[in-house]
Amino acid sequence: MLLRTFLLSIVTLFVLLSSIWALLALWYQAPGGMLGRLGWCGLWMLGMAGCLYWLWAGPSGWQGTLAYVLLLGLLLLWWTGIQPSHERKWADELAHITTGEVERNRIRLDNVRNFEWRSTEDYDIRWESREYDLRRLRAVDMITSYWGLSSIAHVLVSFGFDDGEHVAFSVEIRREQHESFSEIGGFFKQFELSIIASDERDVVRVRSNVRNEDLWLYRINLSPTDARELFRSFVVQANQLAEHPRFYHTVTGNCTTIVFSMMKQIVEGLPLDYRLLLTGYLPAYVHDVGGMMPGLQLEDLQRRGRITDKARAAGDDPAFSRLIRRGVPGWD
Structure with a gap:
């Protein structure tokens, strides 16, 4: 029981720390202006909360872990697609x-x-x-x-x-x-x-x-x-x-x-x-x-x-x- 609690705590810490990075990435790069950034950040927090609930309430916790890994993987796939460009309206x-x-x-x-x-x-x-x-x-x-x-x-x-x-x-x-x-x-x-x-x-x-x-x-x-x-x-x-x-x-x-x-x-x-x-x-x-x-x-x-x-x-x-x-x- 203690080992399970310890492992779930480590996973939870990883989820929270990586979500700070994810929220900042969405805030600075998500499309749709201010409303779009607020919307994508809100969706991420809902998804994170759902994964944490599944992590602690599930029978073993692996389902919540897997769900968060998939969620983070989709974000990283989007992130790597953001490429630098010379074609912008520069100052x-x-x-x-x-x-x-x-x-x-x-x-x-x-x-x-x-x-x-x-x-x-x-x-x-x-x-x-x-x-x-x-x-x-x-x-x-x-x-x-x-x-x-x-x-x-x-x-x-x-x-x-x-x-x-x-x-x-x-x-x-x-x-x-x-x-x-x-x-x-x-x-x-x-x-x-x-x-x-x-x-x-x-x-x-x-x-x-x-x-x-x-x-x-x-x-x-x-x-x-x-x-x-x-x-x-x-x-x-x-x-x-x-x-x-x-x-x-x-x-x-x-x-x-x-x-x-x-x-x-x-x-x-x-x-x-x-x-x-x-x-x-x-x-x-x-x-x-x-x-x-x-x-x-x-x-x-x-x-x-x-x-x-x-x-x-x-x-x-x-x-x-x-x-x-x-x-x-x-x-x-």
Whole structure:
């Protein structure tokens, strides 16, 4: 009797935990809008309750277990049929994925974003083609942008050339016109993944001046060879995404883990660390592995690397990238 109760309790726990996942999956992906999501979630709860009743009230419990396994199997079959797509009504700033052509040290990028932002609803749309000579690449910067919790930040990687031009790569959720970002939705196939190269006056100003986010810039300690290889890696990854759509995932496929996978191919021995997931603490991780300007404490790099006020003051000045770097270690 005790053994039966124990086994039924284990099965019940599995049913309850898997149903939490199932209800979230239905909430974020079930068709029919709000009413459809409520209806499918309600049906799941009725089915789950029936299986649990059958599990405990039946003569042996196996009938209720089998019924739930079949129910969960049908849900998983539906779930695996949800595939990423490039054919959706994307938000204007995410309408394209950057692609590139690599010919040794020369790279041509198509769909480089260079919007003129006045507000989240008022902007000029510009997608450009640009060419870069990697022999003229002089610097790599990491930019972190915070909008709420100190443990969460969006990460940009910016490449600087000897003529003063900077282009920043951003691994983004590919949000549709009616969507807003959701960390939980990122676990449940709510967004596709994209890589976008942007002019810094676009990608930094939209965060500092329009969305009122707080930004820090850190010069990264990379050899010229590794810097060029990282630029090429962004282009390769972007081309792959443009060819084969992929879902964003809050943990396994986000703005940090994608870049980390590139860096592991370039710099040997990079350790896994919780700060790769809690992206707000990523600067501490990069500092600890020797990726920032040597000889400076992290606190000093953070104090001198905050660029929010400088970005707001610079506005649309053509010298925007130079102005935001004043006083930043490695640039002063």
